């Protein structure tokens with residue numbers, strides 16, 4: 001159950017007076033999610049009921065949240081389908097609740113599509129390209145906090161837990177990625193705000209209609225290509241083998257390319273970037289598995305899934321960026 005901080009409807013009734021949303025009439029904890037406490041919040045104003053999502057941030061502090069919340073606001077104002085944060089009467093997007101930072105955002109319709117078909121991948125590719133373009137004039141900057149600096153800092157913490165075979169792979173891949181990240185080619189890749197965690201469970205669909213991207217709390221500035229690679233590695237993969245499913249890859253990449261054409265440099269850097277995206281989640285899953293965990297945290301995700309994907313991306317070239 002992902003409600004780590006308990007809040008009652010009475011608590012919220014008083015707290016919500018600072019927002020121009022009317023009265024709080026219902027509050028329901030959301031079971032899924034592993035980072036924050038999330039609730040569906042219903043408000044009533046002039047006889048009209050509206051549903052929102054109330055998030056209490058368990059790990060992020062007040063100083064870190066403006067980047068994420070302002071980014072969502074910026075994207076929403078440019079027509080990208082993302083939850084829109086609601087400012088309070090003082091214009092603040094993030095305010096304390098039970099002593100922790102909290103925010104209210106609009107609720108997306110629908111549910112997650114956990115068995116995506118090419119039609120869903122195309123919708124994700126199209127919206128991802130629109131999101132990258134819309135982020136070009138976003139004024140705030142924060143690096144991807146799960147980028148190469150984090151890999152360097154984190155690998156030594158997991159090495160003691162790994163087999164020789166795993167250690168060899170992790171060492172050699174970080175070494176390989178250092179060379180790629182230090183190259184002229186890498187410096188020429190287009191960069192901007194990216195979601196950086198656009199997995200199947202972070203996108204809503206109503207049937208085949210995409211209704212939004214959410215969970216922006218790993219977002220940061222990185223190459224657009226990295227975002228594409230993270231997304232392909234999750235949406236277009238055979239979950240048992242880590243092998244990419246070509247029809248889904250083609251649907252996603254072609255839809256992206258139709259909105260924001262890939263560059264020649266991106267074509268060249270594509271295979272390395274798919275490996276970087278696999279490495280990022282292998283390492284974070286290893287770290288989550290081996291670090292001391294708070295008692296209430298849920299079962300960590302399986303790291304071997306991304307180890308398999310990384311080995312597969314090294315062994316087999318993925319379909320190219322354009323057909």
Ligand SMILES: Nc1ncnc2c1ncn2[C@@H]1O[C@H](COP(=O)(O)OP(=O)(O)O)[C@@H](O)[C@H]1O
Pocket residue numbers: 002030032033034035036037038053083105106107108109201214215217
């Ligand atoms: N804006 C939203 N609209 C609709 N549902 C949402 C929204 N934000 C979160 N949810 C629901 O809450 C669940 C947990 O959210 P998530 O952001 O993944 O949590 P966590 O950050 O704790 O991993 C999601 O799976 C989804 O069902």
Ligand SMILES: N[C@@H](CCOP(=O)(O)O)C(=O)O
Pocket residue numbers: 033034035197199201202215281284285301
């Ligand atoms: N997508 C990551 C974990 C992040 O969890 P989320 O529920 O906040 O998206 C992974 O699968 O390792």
